[in-house]
Amino acid sequence: MTPVATEDLRRQNTASVLRSLRHDGPATRTELARRTGLAKATVGTIVGALVDGGHVSESDAVPASRGRPGRPLVLTGGMLVGLGLEVNVDYVSAVAIDLGGAVRLERTVAVDGGDPYDVAVGLAQLAAAELTGEGIRLTGATVAVPGLVDRRNGVVAMAPNLGWRGRPVADDMGEATGLPVAVENDANCAALAEARRGATVGLGQSVYLTGTVGIGAGVISDGAIVRGTSGFAGEVGHIPLGDPAASCGCGRQGCWEASVGLRAVLAAVGVSEDGTPLEAAEAVSRRAAADPGAAETLEGVGVLLGKGVATMANILNPDAVVLGGFFVPLAPYLLPAVVREVEAHVTAAPYATLDVRLSTLGLRAAAAGAAEEALTQVFTGATAV
Amino acid sequence: MTPVATEDLRRQNTASVLRSLRHDGPATRTELARRTGLAKATVGTIVGALVDGGHVSESDAVPASRGRPGRPLVLTGGMLVGLGLEVNVDYVSAVAIDLGGAVRLERTVAVDGGDPYDVAVGLAQLAAAELTGEGIRLTGATVAVPGLVDRRNGVVAMAPNLGWRGRPVADDMGEATGLPVAVENDANCAALAEARRGATVGLGQSVYLTGTVGIGAGVISDGAIVRGTSGFAGEVGHIPLGDPAASCGCGRQGCWEASVGLRAVLAAVGVSEDGTPLEAAEAVSRRAAADPGAAETLEGVGVLLGKGVATMANILNPDAVVLGGFFVPLAPYLLPAVVREVEAHVTAAPYATLDVRLSTLGLRAAAAGAAEEALTQVFTGATAV
DNA sequence: TGACATTAGTTTGAGACTCGTACTAAACAG
DNA sequence: CTGTTTAGTACGAGTCTCAAACTAATGTCA
Numbered sequence: 001m002t003p004v005a006t007e008d009l010r011r012q013n014t015a016s017v018l019r020s021l022r023h024d025g026p027a028t029r030t031e032l033a034r035r036t037g038l039a040k041a042t043v044g045t046i047v048g049a050l051v052d053g054g055h056v057s058e059s060d061a062v063p064a065s066r067g068r069p070g071r072p073l074v075l076t077g078g079m080l081v082g083l084g085l086e087v088n089v090d091y092v093s094a095v096a097i098d099l100g101g102a103v104r105l106e107r108t109v110a111v112d113g114g115d116p117y118d119v120a121v122g123l124a125q126l127a128a129a130e131l132t133g134e135g136i137r138l139t140g141a142t143v144a145v146p147g148l149v150d151r152r153n154g155v156v157a158m159a160p161n162l163g164w165r166g167r168p169v170a171d172d173m174g175e176a177t178g179l180p181v182a183v184e185n186d187a188n189c190a191a192l193a194e195a196r197r198g199a200t201v202g203l204g205q206s207v208y209l210t211g212t213v214g215i216g217a218g219v220i221s222d223g224a225i226v227r228g229t230s231g232f233a234g235e236v237g238h239i240p241l242g243d244p245a246a247s248c249g250c251g252r253q254g255c256w257e258a259s260v261g262l263r264a265v266l267a268a269v270g271v272s273e274d275g276t277p278l279e280a281a282e283a284v285s286r287r288a289a290a291d292p293g294a295a296e297t298l299e300g301v302g303v304l305l306g307k308g309v310a311t312m313a314n315i316l317n318p319d320a321v322v323l324g325g326f327f328v329p330l331a332p333y334l335l336p337a338v339v340r341e342v343e344a345h346v347t348a349a350p351y352a353t354l355d356v357r358l359s360t361l362g363l364r365a366a367a368a369g370a371a372e373e374a375l376t377q378v379f380t381g382a383t384a385v
Numbered sequence: 386m387t388p389v390a391t392e393d394l395r396r397q398n399t400a401s402v403l404r405s406l407r408h409d410g411p412a413t414r415t416e417l418a419r420r421t422g423l424a425k426a427t428v429g430t431i432v433g434a435l436v437d438g439g440h441v442s443e444s445d446a447v448p449a450s451r452g453r454p455g456r457p458l459v460l461t462g463g464m465l466v467g468l469g470l471e472v473n474v475d476y477v478s479a480v481a482i483d484l485g486g487a488v489r490l491e492r493t494v495a496v497d498g499g500d501p502y503d504v505a506v507g508l509a510q511l512a513a514a515e516l517t518g519e520g521i522r523l524t525g526a527t528v529a530v531p532g533l534v535d536r537r538n539g540v541v542a543m544a545p546n547l548g549w550r551g552r553p554v555a556d557d558m559g560e561a562t563g564l565p566v567a568v569e570n571d572a573n574c575a576a577l578a579e580a581r582r583g584a585t586v587g588l589g590q591s592v593y594l595t596g597t598v599g600i601g602a603g604v605i606s607d608g609a610i611v612r613g614t615s616g617f618a619g620e621v622g623h624i625p626l627g628d629p630a631a632s633c634g635c636g637r638q639g640c641w642e643a644s645v646g647l648r649a650v651l652a653a654v655g656v657s658e659d660g661t662p663l664e665a666a667e668a669v670s671r672r673a674a675a676d677p678g679a680a681e682t683l684e685g686v687g688v689l690l691g692k693g694v695a696t697m698a699n700i701l702n703p704d705a706v707v708l709g710g711f712f713v714p715l716a717p718y719l720l721p722a723v724v725r726e727v728e729a730h731v732t733a734a735p736y737a738t739l740d741v742r743l744s745t746l747g748l749r750a751a752a753a754g755a756a757e758e759a760l761t762q763v764f765t766g767a768t769a770v
Numbered sequence: 771t772g773a774c775a776t777t778a779g780t781t782t783g784a785g786a787c788t789c790g791t792a793c794t795a796a797a798c799a800g
Numbered sequence: 801c802t803g804t805t806t807a808g809t810a811c812g813a814g815t816c817t818c819a820a821a822c823t824a825a826t827g828t829c830a
Contacts, residue, residue: 004394004397004398004401004788005787005788005789005815006391006394006786006787006788006789006814006815006816006817007788007814007815007816009389009391009394009787009815009816009817010815010816010817012389013389013816013817016389028778028779029778029779030777030778030779038817038818039817039818039819040778040779040780040818040819041779041780041781041782041817041818041819042816042817042818043779044779044780044781045816045817061825065776065777065827066775066776066777066826066827066828067775067776067777067778067825067826067827068776068777068778068779068824068825068826068827069777069778069825069826070777070778070779071778071779148732148733148736150736150737157733157736158736203614204614205613205614217700219700221611226606226701227702228590228701228702228703229588229589229590229702229703229704229737230702230733230736230737231702232702232732232733232736232737233700233701233702234700234702235699235700235702235732235733236699236700237732238699238730238732239695239696239699239700239730240626240692240695240696240726240730241625241626241692241696252729252730307625307626310624310625311624311625311626311696311700312700314619314620314621314623314624315602315604315618315619315620315621315624315696315697315700315701316611316613316618316700317612317613317614317615317616317617317618317619317620318613318614319614341625344637345623345624345625345637347533347617347620347622347623348533348542348615348617348620351533351535351542351543351615351617352535352614352615352617389817390786390816390817390818391785391786391787391788391815391816391817391818392786392787392817394786394787394788394816395786395787395788398787398788413807413808414807414808415806415807415808423788423789424788424789424790425789425790425807425808425809426788426789426790426791426808426809426810426811427787427788427789428808429808429809430787430788430809450798450805450806451797451798451799451804451805451806452796452797452798452804452805452806452807453795453796453797453798453805453806453807453808454796454797454806454807455806455807455808456807456808771830772829772830773828773829773830774827774828774829774830775826775827775828775829776825776826776827776828777824777825777826777827778823778824778825778826779822779823779824779825780821780822780823780824781820781821781822781823782819782820782821782822783818783819783820783821784817784818784819785816785817785818785819786815786816786817786818787814787815787816787817788813788814788815788816789812789813789814789815790811790812790813790814791810791811791812791813792809792810792811792812793808793809793810793811794807794808794809794810795806795807795808795809796805796806796807796808797804797805797806797807798803798804798805798806799802799803799804799805800801800802800803800804
């Protein structure tokens, strides 16, 4: 495994330079040499190729205190773009992000009754045509799906909300668009998005917990998604630490989701399930503002939520846990209890702080994360620029 | 980071050859070239250096069906040895393992009242002297400790059973022995040992769950320990999914350990806490064989154990979970319930099988894993042979 | 104003490495 | 004893990084 020839060296070092520009911002060649540990001459060669390729450009010289002023290099990366698609029951979103992190395209299309897959293919083809028209090279597309995804073969094993089962999305969509297509769980994508451009930028390890209809988690370690053996990691909706008496939609008792999922919350507070999860959660929030009993109920949800967060933290020891989805509008009522439970139950609490944060990216997180994922192979050196 | 020069290339490829020999067994040069993807000529050069260094040797030619017979290469690795130390309340163990995976030294010393640290230092010095006397080069030592270990600075943050708190073991012991010393959690080490030479050889991702006085887990991914941000991952003893009424030694209620830990099991079955955890567990096993009520109680423990295993499996999606420590003698009574709970609560269960296995290494696991850990940098290419 | 110090970036030659091809070595088959 | 087959080595070409020397651009200070 991992055969390494001398050209792979260049790829790795190029990726190292790109990562440094991405992660620590613009820098002169000399500064980059210091950051990466490479020789000045080597950085010069690598940067030369990147400038030729249009991925990096020199900004105006900034005179340092003394000596010849350096010319800082900026990731423009207009040429390399990753495409992310989020497939959901009622909408499909596309986001394209370039090497520099800029959003180059953003579309959302409603799905009216038909198969979301067809909408996704159409959107992907549209985006690909539009982007390549500008002379852009797409590194690939990643499709974020709410369900169990087997990464090894690009098959969606099960996506109950979409009604998909054993669907070879990567192969099918790859053929339809001519792009290398990967499939990924939506919570994983959102977690990556928060880690690259949201609430957990700069942290080594983080967990993203989203509440939409179900509960899903994404785990990020050193900028990469942790997938487990078959890509099913982070399927936390049905871990058995909810109220043992609560019946879950899956037929089991005591699932976490059955106590802290959207339906459970709506039922507990007595709000009807209208509109999107976020709209419903906002209705709950309004009710809690008016009704102390409802606020207290939410605090109870927060306790159970905190127990689950503490459980994940004990197993994974992340720097931060990010709450997303419908947890965000309810945060004022949930967060105090969550923080309390975390402090009570996380073994490492006195020695390593665990931040509980709120998602900053909102609904766009999954698609943006999918686009970032489509770009990662460039930053890891797996693909040549 | 990751500055890569042309010599690092050789290190990586050498490590690749070593890993192949380790993982897939002896092979001829041509076979190695096929396995690693390197050119035959390159493998020839690398193997030449390894043979010169005494790390690899040619075994007798085995004639293939036709043509010139190949000379299979075997990891002898007599020259490079990793040292592992397991520090416990009443004993300290040392195990030394060479590149070929052979155990080169094994010692256990009882601790009678004194500080286990002093015993460990003495044992390490003894082992180092003995091994270097034979012309062996020690790559380093890893100390396995039952407690929270901060890997970044080699400090044992807290080891309640040892009475250690904020102790800079790596620095101190490194000075005393002249070796590079690392510190690691004992469950992590045992998990690594099972993955390299025990129940989970060949699996990509595994979780090891040990019961001694407390409950601890180790997570292995692609042959490496998953540590989380500060090395506190796998501290599962106090995740809140035990009986909510059960009081834990830590002062909290509902900790998992308070329901499935050794003391809880002994109390539930009515056996006194005599001897080592394993001896006590064997007493429990005898009791259960005679008393159906006790067996039923154990089944209840198995249910809670299974809930925890399912929780970890949902978060991490491993290939297998290994039960060690006192769970092994009680397996006949626990395992059926554990397997049932896993099948009931693991979301991925229909799509990816999760094995529940028993530890095969027993008490020696932690020290052996520590020794393996001390060797890993050779196999990852971080250290030159 | 001009020599000097200082820092940025490039040129150049050496050294390390892998690769493909051609070549030698060692067995068996008929 | 010749041909076939497979294992392993020698060799030259190509790629890459590196250190040191060198050029470029600016501020400093007499």
